[in-house]
Amino acid sequence: MLLDNERESENIEDRRGGGGLIKGIGIGSVFLALIGSYLTGINPATLLGLMEQTAPVQQVSAHKPAANDKTAVFVSKILAETEDTWGEAFAAKGKEYRKPKLVLFTGSTTTACGNGAAAMGPFYCPLDSKIYIDLSFFSELQNRFHAPGEFAEAYVLAHEVGHHVQNLLGISAKVNAAKQRASSKAEANAASVKLELQADCYAGVWARRTDSQKHILEPGEIEQAIAAATAIGDDTLQKKALGYAVPETFTHGSSTQRVAWFKRGMETGDPAQCNIFAATRRSN
Incomplete structure (x- = not known):
């Protein structure tokens, strides 16, 4: 990606090295939690919580990663690009984009x-409007x-960041309410x-709008995102x-669905x- 001349975001909170390391938990534990979830019906995040043994976390703030911290600088620049692009999109609709x-x-x-x-993996918390990521996930992704x-x-x-946009637009709250009203786990999923x-x-x-303005993508890079969407589809995971897929337990969508909606x-x-919600209603 062509980001050398792009700014870094000021909305970075660096807690690395501040304690709170997990003892004995790795990305492979996700698969164990998935298996346990299918067998017991317990949310996999809950099972992961039971598997964790953590120390208190010392929170350390840093607005700008060190220049030699290449991965942190990279995510800081990507965050800045999302700020610019979504800020413009919200402003065009007379709304404020809260970063x-x-x-x-x-x-x-x-x-x-919690x-x-x-x-x-990376996740968004709507209660504090923060995105959380352990940068080692990128090594796992590769x-x-x-x-x-x-x-x-x-x-x-x-x-x-898309989840943050949903939160600002009130979409997340509506979906959570629908999940509470759901008559079955499959419907909530x-x-x-x-x-x-x-x-x-x-x-x-975001990618289309940002690249149209700043030409940050290089040849072949769109395929990288498609490969990632494919790799983290529920059926693939x-x-x-387990050796097989259980569609009614999907919570993120199949690889095919994820690729289609990204495209x-x-x-x-x-x-x-x-607006997948309107699209789904029209297809019913």
């Missing part, structure tokens, strides 16, 4: 949504999930899938963990085209 914070941590950290663990490349990493972060696929679409919108945003650059 999220990006928290860098190692192992585990406290959040307004304890956050590296084994959960080595375990075979989805290398800067734009693959940017897609992951842009997806979490289906609502979660729609929320995640819309975030994928928003990631595509479940087949790796929809990338091809149109229009947030309105990401």
